[in-house]
Amino acid sequence: MSSEAHFEAHQLLGTPIRDLGLAIEGTELEPLVDEFRQELERAGITRLKPHMYLSDEWGVPFETIAIGIPFYLARADLTALHVERAGHVEGAGRPEFLHYLRHEMGHVVNYAYRLYELPDWVAQFGAMTQPYLEEYHPEPFSRRFVRHLPGWYAQKHPDEDWAETFAVWLTPGLDWRGEYGAFPAVLAKLEFCDMTMNALRSRDPIVVATERDDDVSQLEDSLAIHYEDDLEDEPLPPGLDGALRSIFEDATADDATQPVARLPAHGLILLMEPDLVANVFRWTGHFPDRTRRLLRHLAERARVLNQVYSVDHQIATTVAVTTLVTALAMNHVHRGTYLS
Numbered sequence: 316m317s318s319e320a321h322f323e324a325h326q327l328l329g330t331p332i333r334d335l336g337l338a339i340e341g342t343e344l345e346p347l348v349d350e351f352r353q354e355l356e357r358a359g360i361t362r363l364k365p366h367m368y369l370s371d372e373w374g375v376p377f378e379t380i381a382i383g384i385p386f387y388l389a390r391a392d393l394t395a396l397h398v399e400r401a402g403h404v405e406g407a408g409r410p411e412f413l414h415y416l417r418h419e420m421g422h423v424v425n426y427a428y429r430l431y432e433l434p435d436w437v438a439q440f441g442a443m444t445q446p447y448l449e450e451y452h453p454e455p456f457s458r459r460f461v462r463h464l465p466g467w468y469a470q471k472h473p474d475e476d477w478a479e480t481f482a483v484w485l486t487p488g489l490d491w492r493g494e495y496g497a498f499p500a501v502l503a504k505l506e507f508c509d510m511t512m513n514a515l516r517s518r519d520p521i522v523v524a525t526e527r528d529d530d531v532s533q534l535e536d537s538l539a540i541h542y543e544d545d546l547e548d549e550p551l552p553p554g555l556d557g558a559l560r561s562i563f564e565d566a567t568a569d570d571a572t573q574p575v576a577r578l579p580a581h582g583l584i585l586l587m588e589p590d591l592v593a594n595v596f597r598w599t600g601h602f603p604d605r606t607r608r609l610l611r612h613l614a615e616r617a618r619v620l621n622q623v624y625s626v627d628h629q630i631a632t633t634v635a636v637t638t639l640v641t642a643l644a645m646n647h648v649h650r651g652t653y654l655s
């Protein structure tokens with residue numbers, strides 16, 4: 316990086332988010348939002364028009380019809396910074412952006428028509444008054460929930476279960492009756508959603524509030540502060556050197572004369588980080604920031620142990636690291652800790 320680029324990066328990090336001049340209008344988000352509005356019309360949702368704004372994360376404030384979109388999606392450099400700092404990005408690129416909007420629209424419909432007060436809704440999804448736990452413990456591949464966002468998100472709370480079900484129902488061209496034909500509990504939720512949405516076509520929403528929560532114009536923190544590591548200091552699992560040793564080899568003095576090139580183990584682990592973090596979250600529900608912290612710990616141990624791998628074993632080594640990390644992540648999802 317040139318000193319000029321360094322200066323610019325430094326300036327960017329020090330600027331309060333609200334002063335970055337971010338907006339949906341005029342950015343590549345604008346045509347996507349328009350496309351989504353057309354999708355809603357085609358689905359028969361014409362009386363409920365969600366309000367969209369930039370915020371610090373995806374979300375719909377309770378009892379509003381306002382969808383908060385992460386500010387970092389409005390500019391490519393901010394998206395890249397988010398990937399670097401948070402290790403995981405939600406909703407970047409057209410298909411993913413629409414994927415998240417469909418989910419958030421589920422909350423909008425729920426709040427706009429106060430569906431959560433209907434006994435039939437409660438019977439399908441549960442009570443809205445259930446505690447909303449950030450740390451939920453999903454059962455991967457449960458036959459009782461749709462699959463839409465990564466991390467088995469429908470299992471988090473009844474409101475999320477509805478939002479995920481709605482998102483599946485809304486997805487253009489998705490044959491949800493075929494997709495979930497073998498899962499009666501899911502099909503019942505989807506049929507309920509279908510019936511409800513048909514009934515709501517001709518009804519105006521009860522709630523039309525658009526109060527925003529953490530609108531981008533109110534985000535006083537600089538990016539540097541926004542991305543400060545806020546993981547609590549959970550101790551990293553000790554005693555994994557043996558696991559690493561079963562995957563990697565120790566570097567030897569005659570490495571330069573080996574017939575097949577050998578590369579540093581920590582480099583491979585760090586190279587795997589973005590994809591592994593995202594896939595572990597998708598399939599186990601283990602949070603990206605935790606997986607990233609675990610991977611960096613493993614990479615550091617491999618570096619200290621001076622471990623290497625043969626380039627002609629790269630696929631086997633990648634599979635081994637992936638499986639090790641997935642097993643640890645599953646432990647954490649079930650028990651709250653990597654090691655029992």
Ligand SMILES: [Zn+2]
Pocket residue numbers: 418419422474475478
């Ligand atoms: Zn949600």
